[in-house]
Amino acid sequence: MDFKVSGSLFTSAMSDINKVISSRSVIPILSGIKIVANENGLTLTGSNSDIFIERIIPSLINGEKIVEISEFGNVVVLSKYLNELLKKLPDDIHMKSDFNGSITIKSGNIETKLNGFDSNEYPKLPEMDSDNNVKVPFGKLMEAIKQTGFAVSKSESRPVLTGVKMEFQQNKLICTATDSHRLARREVHIESEIQQSFVVPSTSLSELMHLKESESSNVDIYYTNNFIVFKTANSSLYSRLIEGSFPNVQALVPSESKSTITINTKGLMEGIDRACVFSTEWKNNNVNLKIVDDARIKIASNATEVGMIEEYQEIIQIDGQNDIQMTFDGRFMLEALKGIQEENVTISFGGMMKPIVIKPQHSGACLNLISPLRTY
């Protein structure tokens, strides 16, 4: 292997991959980055055993030569050191593999060698069947993940809840996540002919969100029984799927409510954020919400050792009872509200110890369910 490339271009292509690679991986070779030079240009691959990320630096961009390859080949070298080094070298980089798997990098008067691994030992990427494929606009997919991913379970006790369920139906994608105390669900309209559902680890989805792609570009999704691949113009992210059956969450969504209020999204979010200052000493960030009368709600929180806060906010519209009071996890409320772009939200109260439903005022595509906390 022997090629010349701009160091800054290489580093920027590496950056998404380098984040995934742990320098203390249990499988030593996974602390390395795989570099392949062939007729397509350079392909960089990194993995943390759950995820593989592959990134291509094409030989030509807009007709301009980006990579000058004089010998094809491949190497695996320690990602952390390569990354640190490239940041500190001048921009003209000449990389060359040695017989023993190490590489020599020359740049101006500087010569450096990095030890490598036997690249034949690098795990093979799973093969994908190009028939099992669906295309999704990147922006829409990101929005659906952002509006659900926060609600996954942080505990490994039920692994299936640590993932986001992605359900493809006729012209529809439904993303759902729940940690059994709250639920987030988001439907997006896409062009799809497949009927399939997958549970994708939320850690893989957050890496996917970090890929720098334009909102309007498309993601090709390929899948097998165990793996899913998100393929964008220059990157591919391979993720394992989580096995096990995802709970039937549709049945949890209450069909009726005792009271539904409409309220300003930003105002409510700021109010709950303030209340959370005092809620941190509670295990569940207790924040109390009370419908005072037809016109006002009160948001309150108190911490005996520290102090208390209470504030009133205007109700835009109310349908039903005006004497409801409940305590929620303030962080759950905040995370649910953060994903809502509409000016106003509706909150439906199902009654004592029943979950509340938070929705944007006009769109039914986004839904959040939060269970109240017991305060006794």
Next chain:
Amino acid sequence: MDFKVSGSLFTSAMSDINKVISSRSVIPILSGIKIVANENGLTLTGSNSDIFIERIIPSLINGEKIVEISEFGNVVVLSKYLNELLKKLPDDIHMKSDFNGSITIKSGNIETKLNGFDSNEYPKLPEMDSDNNVKVPFGKLMEAIKQTGFAVSKSESRPVLTGVKMEFQQNKLICTATDSHRLARREVHIESEIQQSFVVPSTSLSELMHLKESESSNVDIYYTNNFIVFKTANSSLYSRLIEGSFPNVQALVPSESKSTITINTKGLMEGIDRACVFSTEWKNNNVNLKIVDDARIKIASNATEVGMIEEYQEIIQIDGQNDIQMTFDGRFMLEALKGIQEENVTISFGGMMKPIVIKPQHSGACLNLISPLRTY
């Protein structure tokens, strides 16, 4: 106590103080911030028992009313919570003390209470004698601290070495720091009539450097046997002094050298920074410096497990031998070079296992001494 103030102004005044205050202080009241409202405006005080920082928000700035005080008084409240809260409240803040030491903060429809401490129990600031005083331009003082503070000892085994020695002589201030492996010394010209020296904890000096003051403003320094105060336009920083006798470092500076080279500062710094990528696996960041011939030095480092780097840099001028090779702590070199603004530096080699001397090419006011490492 009862006053109205802009929340953002208050928060910005608090920010320097809040950094010093630990929310888990052994002395509970020191996790609080003291707020005094009197005829001068508001005075905020915070401490971590080594340092006190006092900041004044005057009632009037440029004739404009900033603070509206309707009742004088003082309180001590938990700094962490007050700070978090103020960031999240609208800008119009009305603060009022309650009979039991707590405060009520009102802002729009929001009402919040923060518990307080008995403000009489807050430690008194040491009294300063206004005769023991010297005036130093803020910018010059900061530069001298920046060029020496990095060299203090990180270990508490010889407490006096954890401080910077500030020595005032006739129209001169000399700052010195050493951890016994290296030494940094900086002389600045000031107007001074006093002959005094103090050893100031480097932690206090780094807080001082964080105070937002204009370079051209003056710092009034007051001192007693145990305390020193740095007083700027709006802030005062009180620091304890370190007792014990600082080593006589003048004797350590070698009077002659086997070889002195002049070299570009930025290039050398970048080269050593690159070499440090491979030196991190050594206890002392081993970087090797070799005078190859009259025209070039070689900077090299290697880590058996990872790889190696070597590069050549041009010598601008050489006086003496051209066959010298030594190993140094790369981090020490970097820290010394960072403080030097001149385009070129001179490095003087005293011979085998003797410390090297690094100086800006033209100014004798700044001097760094670094001991070589044994590599066997």
